[in-house]
Amino acid sequence: MPKIAANPDLKAGSAFFMYLFFLLLLPQVTGAQQNIIPDDTFFQGGRSGEVPAETYPLPAINIVVGDNPNDAGETINITWDRSPDDFTGGKVKEYRIFRAEVIDGQPGEYKEVGDIPAGKTVYSYQDGNTRDGVSYYYVVQAVNFLKINNELAWLAETLSEPAGPVKSAAQWFDWRRSNALIGVLLLSSFIIIFIRQARSGKELFIRKIAGLEAVDEAVGRATEMGKKIFYIPGLSDMDNMQTIASITILGRVAELAAQYETWLEVPVCRSMVMVTAKEVVKEAYSKVGRPDAFQEDQVHYLTDDQFGYAAGIDGMVVRERPATIFFMGTFYAESLILAETGNSIGAIQIAGTAMPSQLPFFVAACDYTLIGEELFTASAYLSKEPKLLGSIKGQDMGKAVMLVAIITGIIMETFGIWDFSSLFSVIE
Amino acid sequence: MEHFALWLAAFLTLGIISFLYKDNAWYKLTESIFIGLSAGYWMVSLFWDNFYGKFWVNKSESPYLYVGAVLGLLMLLRLVPRIGWISRWPLSFIVGATSGLWLINYFSSNIMKQIEATILPLFSAQFGSGFDAGAAAIIGNLVIVTGTFSGLVYFFFSKEHKGAFGRTAKLGIWIIMITFGASFGYTVMSRMSLFIGRIDFLLSDWLGMIL
Numbered sequence: 001m002p003k004i005a006a007n008p009d010l011k012a013g014s015a016f017f018m019y020l021f022f023l024l025l026l027p028q029v030t031g032a033q034q035n036i037i038p039d040d041t042f043f044q045g046g047r048s049g050e051v052p053a054e055t056y057p058l059p060a061i062n063i064v065v066g067d068n069p070n071d072a073g074e075t076i077n078i079t080w081d082r083s084p085d086d087f088t089g090g091k092v093k094e095y096r097i098f099r100a101e102v103i104d105g106q107p108g109e110y111k112e113v114g115d116i117p118a119g120k121t122v123y124s125y126q127d128g129n130t131r132d133g134v135s136y137y138y139v140v141q142a143v144n145f146l147k148i149n150n151e152l153a154w155l156a157e158t159l160s161e162p163a164g165p166v167k168s169a170a171q172w173f174d175w176r177r178s179n180a181l182i183g184v185l186l187l188s189s190f191i192i193i194f195i196r197q198a199r200s201g202k203e204l205f206i207r208k209i210a211g212l213e214a215v216d217e218a219v220g221r222a223t224e225m226g227k228k229i230f231y232i233p234g235l236s237d238m239d240n241m242q243t244i245a246s247i248t249i250l251g252r253v254a255e256l257a258a259q260y261e262t263w264l265e266v267p268v269c270r271s272m273v274m275v276t277a278k279e280v281v282k283e284a285y286s287k288v289g290r291p292d293a294f295q296e297d298q299v300h301y302l303t304d305d306q307f308g309y310a311a312g313i314d315g316m317v318v319r320e321r322p323a324t325i326f327f328m329g330t331f332y333a334e335s336l337i338l339a340e341t342g343n344s345i346g347a348i349q350i351a352g353t354a355m356p357s358q359l360p361f362f363v364a365a366c367d368y369t370l371i372g373e374e375l376f377t378a379s380a381y382l383s384k385e386p387k388l389l390g391s392i393k394g395q396d397m398g399k400a401v402m403l404v405a406i407i408t409g410i411i412m413e414t415f416g417i418w419d420f421s422s423l424f425s426v427i428e
Numbered sequence: 429m430e431h432f433a434l435w436l437a438a439f440l441t442l443g444i445i446s447f448l449y450k451d452n453a454w455y456k457l458t459e460s461i462f463i464g465l466s467a468g469y470w471m472v473s474l475f476w477d478n479f480y481g482k483f484w485v486n487k488s489e490s491p492y493l494y495v496g497a498v499l500g501l502l503m504l505l506r507l508v509p510r511i512g513w514i515s516r517w518p519l520s521f522i523v524g525a526t527s528g529l530w531l532i533n534y535f536s537s538n539i540m541k542q543i544e545a546t547i548l549p550l551f552s553a554q555f556g557s558g559f560d561a562g563a564a565a566i567i568g569n570l571v572i573v574t575g576t577f578s579g580l581v582y583f584f585f586s587k588e589h590k591g592a593f594g595r596t597a598k599l600g601i602w603i604i605m606i607t608f609g610a611s612f613g614y615t616v617m618s619r620m621s622l623f624i625g626r627i628d629f630l631l632s633d634w635l636g637m638i639l
Contacts, residue, residue: 177532177536179540180532180535180536180540183535183539183540184531184532184535187535204586205586205587205588206585206586207584207585207586207587207588207589209585238519238522238523238526239522239526239530240526241526241527241530241534244523244526244527272503272519272522275503275506275515275519276519276523279516279519301467302463302467303462303463303464303466303467303470304466304467304470304474305462305463305466305467305469305470307462308462308463308465308466308467309463311444311447311458311459311462311463312459312462312463314447314459315451315455315456315459318450318451319451333619333622336619356611357611357615359608359611360608360609360611360612360615361612361615363605363608364612371604372583373583374583377585381585392585392586393586396584396585396586396587399580399583399584400584402539402543402580403577403580403581405543405547406543406546406547406573406576406577407577409543409546409547410546410547410548410549410550410573413547413548413549413552413555414549414550414551414552416549416552416555416556416558419555419556420547421543421544421547421548421555422544424540424541424543424544424547425540425544426536426537426540426541426544
């Protein structure tokens with residue numbers, strides 16, 4: 001028989017009597033609970049010999065169950081306080097969590113949903129495998145066991161009181177992300193206010209952006225040289241903001257190309273981008289009264305493969321020697337290969353991306369580079385539409401608020417007044 | 429067969445690298461094989477993984493998937509000239525839904541997190557710990573705060589970059605360029621490792637010169 005370590009916490013008289021009381025009660029408790037949970041769920045490891053009565057731990061207490069808040073449902077939280085026998089060298093080795101579905105108002109068969117090793121003060125478990133709208137009961141089992149030569153000698157377990165019923169449910173709103181909502185509403189209101197101002201005829205100033213000023217010049221150069229313009233919209237699909245911004249700029253470049261009767265070629269690597277780019281280029285040609293000049297194969301697919309696409313464009317660039325190349329959108333490792341090849345044939349190159357790791361290559365190898373947000377500003381800058389100009393002014397107001405927040409936060413944190421940065425913490 | 433595959437891989441690798449000399453027939457052949465093969469591979473992969481895998485093998489019960497399938501079918505209507513205009517609907521849906529979905533994500537990652545990371549106690553190791561930061565930490569904090577502040581000023585578009593504002597914007601673009609320089613060096617090193625990988629393949633796998 002294994003020796004049971006003495007519990008130092010139970011040396012006090014009252015605790016000792018409590019201990020004796022539970023020892024006497026345990027066989028009844030477990031006997032009653034075995035009606036709820038079948039034996040085979042407990043003794044999976046097998047056992048030899050009888051379980052010593054004094055090895056049964058006291059149950060976990062204060063079981064609290066509840067729906068996991070701010071989630072998409074299907075998760076229930078269970079928390080409990082440790083068993084009085086849960087301490088270093090105590091009788092609780094682990095806790096097992098059992099769940100039963102409510103059938104006709106009563107808990108049905110309990111099934112184990114998880115376990116947690118002992119050694120904490122307060123325990124919590126997240127059951128992420130529930131069905132929304134279904135009621136459940138939970139019990140927590142305090143488990144003691146002995147293994148000899150990795151063989152289970154005996155296993156003693158005590159069940160807690162059942163807790164429930166409880167249902168999981170999905171929430172419409174994650175309240176922990178309220179700060180993001182407030183921020184978006186603030187930014188949106190700035191944008192709406194300035195769009196209204198722009199529509200009412202107020203002049204809105206936009207500073208010069210060299211890369212965008214050069215678009216007309218670049219298209220004009222290709223016209224003068226009687227050569228092609230290549231427009232590369234990057235690797236991403238239409239679900240990427242950079243590609244959407246790129247397609248907007250493509251519309252403006254296509255208008256100019258149609259006006260100047262210069263061949264514009266758009267090799268793409270995503271079918272969705274091809275379809276959208278075709279629509280945009282076609283519409284641009286119609287807008288300037290040259291629908292006849294548009295040809296379907298101006299916008300064509302190469303391959304979805306990153307380096308296959310790069311190899312294809314490199315080949316086209318050195319063979320067809322365009323006068324102007326635009327790289328606008330999302331680029332990865334192929335950026336330098338493409339920009340260097342364009343540079344080697346002496347083409348005027350204008351690049352724009354919000355990929356921080358690729359911008360250095362474009363800055364090094366291209367004539368003009370739109371850095372990050374400049375790419376997203378391009379559509380407003382090129383079209384001069386009041387609606388778009390108003391949105392840029394609104395975004396600038398948003399940036400001004402950010403700067404004020406940063407300065408205020410730094411002062412507060414430096415002088416230990418308030419942890420201001422916690423206002424901006426984001427819950428993933 | 430294994431030897432044939434090895435020789436073919438070496439032939440194609442050298443074909444792609446031959447572009448460093450100049451455009452040539454070997455490169456053209458390799459380029460065509462690369463593009464054709466990868467386009468075919470992607471088409472087959474997308475068909476079997478997405479279309480066949482989700483609708484036939486797993487028989488997904490998610491209604492959203494069928495919405496996607498209907499949008500995909502509408503997209504194909506552009507092949508029918510008379511009703512080709514319907515294909516614009518799924519495009520509009522994708523562009524609009526994408527913008528909405530990404531708004532919060534970008535706002536959180538590109539704005540909230542950046543502000544949180546910039547609000548630093550300048551002279552403390554952490555908030556509330558007193559003025560206990562070392563010289564290196566103080567310099568680091570100042571660089572982060574100054575860099576972010578001036579970088580943000582550079583991206584103001586509705587105000588002319590003149591006077592103190594202009595000088596701050598200039599400092600911002602300088603800091604951005606210095607960052608690009610560091611990033612350039614770092615990325616070039618990683619590109620070199622890719623090239624070394626191909627050379628290693630040629631010298632060890634193909635020629636057996638490196639054991």
